[in-house]
Each structure stands twice: as structure tokens, then as C-alpha cells.
Amino acid sequence: xxxxxxxxxxxxxxxxxxxxxxxxxxxxxxxxxxxxxxxxxxxxxxxxxxxxxxxxxxxxxxxxxxxxxxxxxxxxxxxxxxxxxxxxxxxxxxxxxxxxxxxxxxxxxxxxxxxxxxxxxxxxxxxxxxxxxxxxxxxxxxxxxxxxxxxxxxxxxxxxxxxxxxxxxxxxxxxxxxxxxxxxxxxxxxxxxxxxxxxxxxxxxxxxxxxxxxxxxxxxxxxxxxxxxxxxxxxxxxxxxxxxxxxxxxxxxxxxxxxxxxxxxxxxxxxxxxxxxxxxxxxxxxxxxxxxxxxxxxxxxxxxxxxxxxxxxxxxxxxxxxxxxxxxxxxxxxxxxxxxxxxxxxxxxxxx
Numbered sequence: 001x002x003x004x005x006x007x008x009x010x011x012x013x014x015x016x017x018x019x020x021x022x023x024x025x026x027x028x029x030x031x032x033x034x035x036x037x038x039x040x041x042x043x044x045x046x047x048x049x050x051x052x053x054x055x056x057x058x059x060x061x062x063x064x065x066x067x068x069x070x071x072x073x074x075x076x077x078x079x080x081x082x083x084x085x086x087x088x089x090x091x092x093x094x095x096x097x098x099x100x101x102x103x104x105x106x107x108x109x110x111x112x113x114x115x116x117x118x119x120x121x122x123x124x125x126x127x128x129x130x131x132x133x134x135x136x137x138x139x140x141x142x143x144x145x146x147x148x149x150x151x152x153x154x155x156x157x158x159x160x161x162x163x164x165x166x167x168x169x170x171x172x173x174x175x176x177x178x179x180x181x182x183x184x185x186x187x188x189x190x191x192x193x194x195x196x197x198x199x200x201x202x203x204x205x206x207x208x209x210x211x212x213x214x215x216x217x218x219x220x221x222x223x224x225x226x227x228x229x230x231x232x233x234x235x236x237x238x239x240x241x242x243x244x245x246x247x248x249x250x251x252x253x254x255x256x257x258x259x260x261x262x263x264x265x266x267x268x269x270x271x272x273x274x275x276x277x278x279x280x281x282x283x284x285x286x287x288x289x290x291x292x293x294x295x296x297x298x299x300x301x302x303x304x305x306x307x308x309x310x311x312x313x314x315x316x317x318x319x320x321x322x323x324x325x326x327x328x329x330x331x332x333x334x335x336x337x338x339x340x341x342x343x344x345x346x347x348x349x350x351x352x
Contacts, residue, residue, distance in 0.1 A: 042135045047081045050137035052351075054153065054171060060131035066154045066171060067123040067346045068142065070116035071192055071235070072276050075143035078124060079111035083135040087127040092120040119276060121346055142194060142348040151351050157197065158344030159185050166199070168216075168349065176349065177216050181209075186229045188339045191237035192274070194348045196255075198240055202227050208242060210255065214349045222253055222260070230272040232281060239294040241281055243269045250283065252297040261297045265290065271332045276307055284332045306332070 046055040058064050070076065080088070085106040091098040101122070102114065116122060128134040141149035155176060158167050163184045168177040183203030190197055196219070197211045207224030208231070211217065228244040228251075242251040250263040250272075267285040275282050281292040282304070291304035305316040339345040 042083060042133050044135075047135075047137040050081065050139060053137060053139040055135065055137040056171060058126065058128045058134040058136055060133060061128060062134075063125055063127050064136055064171070065123050065125045066138075066140070067121050068140070068154060068348055069120075069190070069346055070122050071119050071274075072116060074192075075113055075115045075149065076122070077111075077113050077141040077143070077149045078138065079109075080126070080136060080138035081109045082107075082126070082137075084108065084130060084132065086134060086136075087129060089125045089127070090114055090122060091125065092122050098123075119274075140348070142350070152194070152348045153351065155347050155349045156344040157188065157190070157339065157347055158342075159188075159340055163340075166197075169344075177214075179211065179216055182206075185340070186227060187231060188345065189231050189233060190345060190347050191233045192235055193237050194350065196233070196237055198231055198233065200228050200231055200242070208240070208253070210240075214351075220255070220258070222258065224251070230269060232272045232274045234294045235274060235278050235280070241272060241292075241294065243272055243283070245269065250292065250297075252294055254295070263292060263297045263299055265299065266302065273332050282306065282332055289332065 042057060044055060044057060046053060056064050068076065085108050087103070087105045088107055088110060089098075089100055089103040091100045093099070102112075104110065114122075124140075126136055126138075139151065140154055141151050143149045153170055153176070155168050155170050158169060159165070160167060164181050166179040166181075166185065166188060167175055169175055179197075179199070181199065181201050183201045186200045186202060188197060188199040190213075195213055197213055197216070199209045199211070201207060201209065204224045204227055206221040207227060208222040209218065210220045210222075212219050224242065226244055226247065228242045230243040230245075232241045233239070234241075238255055240253045240255060242253065243249070245268055248265045248268055250265055250269070252261050252263065253259070265283070265285070267287065269283045269285055271284045273282045274280070275291070279293050279295060281294060283290040283292060288302055289304045289306060290299060291301040292299050307314055307316055
């Protein structure tokens with residue numbers, strides 16, 4: 001007879017040891033599953049089809065936001081892919097609060113055409129709803145001319161603390177290029193097609209300098225009678241308007257010929273903005289809004305009404321009434337991210 005069969009205590013002891021071993025293995029497995037991520041670690045490599053585009057890793061419960069200046073009817077084509085579902089939104093800000101233009105949730109990919117209804121800095125935002133790391137690859141095509149999107153990289157043009165250098169940085173804070181100036185930078189602006197960068201500096205001999213993008217080649221420079229801080233491109237990028245806060249005049253420069261012409265103003269300007277219509281320019285002083293045109297240079301209208309969008313409707317309204325009495329913002333009256341701010345000027349660097 002087998003000795004173990006007649007020893008129930010020994011059999012019980014072996015069973016207890018076996019159960020204890022199973023329990024220990026189970027506890028260890030729980031610990032491993034709790035503290036070791038069994039999912040493959042996310043790399044920064046782009047998803048297939050996004051090899052030459054932007055790829056970022058978004059922290060758990062974090063966001064990735066990319067903003068671009070768009071004008072009315074200017075389009076933006078975008079597509080993206082993510083490692084797990086997220087929320088996506090296109091918006092602009094009013095007094096620091098986002099106003100959504102399009103949104104979707106629980107999406108791992110998207111491809112759409114977005115068309116701006118008014119001149120704004122529009123932001124695309126991807127929100128990671130999980131605590132896990134998220135990989136996002138995306139491509140943006142800026143529509144320089146309606147119907148002709150061009151692939152490029154969202155960037156910011158930022159002046160350094162010394163005000164002598166403009167840096168071009170991408171979403172990962174990598175420097176893609178820079179400009180060194182010989183005198184202090186006072187302001188700079190991008191043309192609507194994102195092909196030119198105009199820079200105002202304190203040295204009046206070359207007070208306005210023009211560079212071509214994306215290569216930053218210096219195309220031209222213009223002398224100024226007095227250092228200026230305000231500038232605006234015409235809608236087609238052929239003209240520049242320049243003003244300072246001390247003179248009751250506006251300088252219009254034809255960028256192809258270099259010809260300069262002045263428009264006499266009733267008062268010094270506080271703000272300057274390219275109008276929504278071709279050849280249109282808006283200026284504001286302490287008392288009124290002025291409507292001007294680039295070519296031929298003329299003051300068209302005093303106490304001008306401005307166009308504002310209310311949903312799908314557009315109305316010509318009295319700027320003092322809507323901006324102050326009703327609190328509806330307009331770029332001429334509301335603070336916005338100007339070029340000399342720490343955040344810099346959002347732009348779009350075309351890929352040759």
C-alpha cells in the first residue's frame with residue numbers, strides 16, 4: 001500500500017502548500033499587471049502616411065493645440081490619426097474664452113476642409129481624455145489661394161528678449177530659422193498668403209524690411225522718416241500700410257515698385273487692420289473708425305461701419321455700439337496676440 005494514501009495529514013499539508021503557491025503567483029500577477037504597462041511603449045515615430053508631417057506625444061489628460069491666422073473664405077485642409085480615441089475641436093478665442101466652430105468626440109482619425117468666416121486666429125485642439133500617453137500625427141494644408149491648398153508646418157514667429165532676433169519655432173519648440181536685425185525690432189507681420197514677412201525696426205534708414213518665406217531671403221528694405229510700430233498688408237500682399245502713433249498720416253508702399261504715397265488723417269491711429277474686402281484697410285483713432293484703400297491711396301469713409309458676423313449672418317454695424325455698448329469684439333478694439341508678445345505671431349511655413 002502506498003504510504004501517502006494512509007497519511008491524510010501529509011496530503012492536507014501538500015494541498016495547503018499548493019494553494020498557497022497558486023495564491024502567491026496570483027498576487028504577483030496582480031502586482032505585475034498593476035505596475036507594469038503591458039502595452040507596447042509609444043514611440044515618436046509617425047503613423048504610416050504621415051512620415052513628413054507633425055507627430056507629437058500628448059500626456060494623459062493633456063491637449064495639443066495649433067493656431068493659424070485665417071481670413072474670410074480662406075480654407076484649411078487637415079487630417080490626423082491617433083493611438084486611441086480623443087476629442088477634436090476648432091475654435092477661436094474671445095476675451096480668453098473659446099468659441100467652438102467644429103467639434104467631434106471619440107475619434108481616432110479625421111480629414112476635413114475648414115473655411116474661415118471672418119479674420120481670426122483659429123485653433124485646432126486635440127484633447128487626450130485618458131491618463132495614458134497618446135500619439136498624434138497630423139497634416140495641415142493652408143489654402144493660400146481658394147482651391148489651391150499648400151502643405152506646410154504650423155509655426156510661430158517669436159522675438160527674443162533682446163528685440164534683435166526673430167525665431168521661427170515649430171510645435172515642438174524646435175528652431176527652424178531665425179533673423180538677426182541690426183536695430184531693435186518694433187513689430188512684424190505676415191502677408192495673408194504667408195509668403196512674406198515685413199519687419200519694422202528702430203533704425204529708420206532701413207526702417208521697414210521685407211523677407212521672403214520660407215527661406216527668409218531679404219527681398220527689399222525701405223527708409224522711413226520716423227520709426228513706426230503699426231503695419232498691415234493688403235489682401236493680395238502687394239502693398240503695405242505703415243503708421244506710427246505720433247503722426248496724422250498713413251504711408252502706403254507699393255512692394256513691387258517701391259513707390260511711397262501718404263494719406264493725410266484726421267488724427268493719429270491707435271490700430272490698423274487689413275479689411276475683409278479687396279483693397280480695403282481699416283484704421284482706428286480715439287474717436288472713430290476710418291475706412292481707407294491701398295490703391296489709389298485714399299481715405300474713403302469716416303465714422304465707418306464695420307462688418308461683423310452673427311452666426312451665419314453678416315451685418316454692417318456701428319463699431320462703438322457693438323464693441324462698447326454690447327461687448328462684441330472686433331480686432332480693431334480688442335487685445336490680440338501681437339507679434340511682440342511672448343507667444344509671438346502664429347503662422348504657416350510652406351514646405352517647398
